[in-house]
Amino acid sequence: MSPVRTGVTTMQDVTGQVEEKTAEPDTGSTAGTVQSLQRGLQILDMVVQAREPLRLADIARDLEMDRASAFRLLQTLERNSLVAKDPVRKNYTVGGRLLQWASTIGQDVNLVATARPYLEQLVNRTNESGHFGVMSKDKALLLDYIGSRGTIVVQNRVGVFEPLHCTALGKALLAYQPAARREALIGAMRFERHTDSTIVDRAALERTIDKVRAEAVAYDEGEYNGVLYCVAAPVIGRDGDAIGAIGVSMVRPIAVGSPAHIAHVAAEVRAAARAMTAALGGDEVARSVFDGGVPARPQHEEADSPGRKGPGRTRKN
Secondary structure, eight states: OOOEEETTEEEOOTTOOOOOOOOOOOOSOOTTSOHHHHHHHHHHHHHHHOSSOEEHHHHHHHTTOOHHHHHHHHHHHHHTTSEEEOTTTOEEEEOHHHHHHHHHHHHHHHHHHHHHHHHHHHHHHHOSEEEEEEEETTEEEEEEEEOOSSSEEEOOOTTOEEOSSSSHHHHHHHHTSOHHHHHHHHHTOOOOOOSTTOOOSHHHHHHHHHHHHHHTOEEEESSSSTTEEEEEEEEEOTTSSEEEEEEEEEEHHHHTTOHHHHHHHHHHHHHHHHHHHHHHHOHHHHHHHHSSSOSOOOSSSSOOOTTOOOTTTTOOO
């Protein structure tokens, strides 16, 4: 999942991850690129930026292409719904799929902006690295991350996909999907083993998901990465389904030596998820999900809504 950083030194985890090389700066050269893809992207960018529909002749002229090549590329973009062709005027505008992508990205960006203050508060209260993610098809997608201020920091990379069956984030998201979708996701799982602790069968996962739904908190006790211990809780929307999940990652050998700290972290994670749920899904939804039988809670009933002043807001750990 993520390397662990101690001070200024980075230690790679047991999965053998290596640092990704920094991308070379763009020099403007097309060497090593697929020219047709490059041209297609230029056309798409031109259509997106245009203030009015574009004609084939305009595109071919401005990009210094022959009309036949431009037409073939436009056909490919049209078949993939990235551009739309007016059957009467024969000009091109932005396609439905591109609009759908933009809408999805916009929703995620707004959700990340909303989650950020809760995530900052969670990191401050636990002194552990925090993360926020959403469901993306059959994976959990990490959208935001804040490292702890401690000497040992679990590092995450935004944009990483994680499996649902063996990560805290994934279990929290899976547990609060609509029942039919949850069943379909579990039924299609391959249950790939990542460590000796990974859940590798349906019955065990279903028992775990039942427990997550009962307690509104999920754990990954070295199931995806043997050196990490993670805790996450769902953020629930007005329809009662998960729209995201918030959590923390800890160094497992240190975490398991302090059950009291794990309980404290779990309570804080739940409190952050409850506060965010109340803000996005409403108080009634938050009460129905989080106010049943629960593990140890923090001294305050729930995390303060960011920006609200209260006696627990400056609490330090």
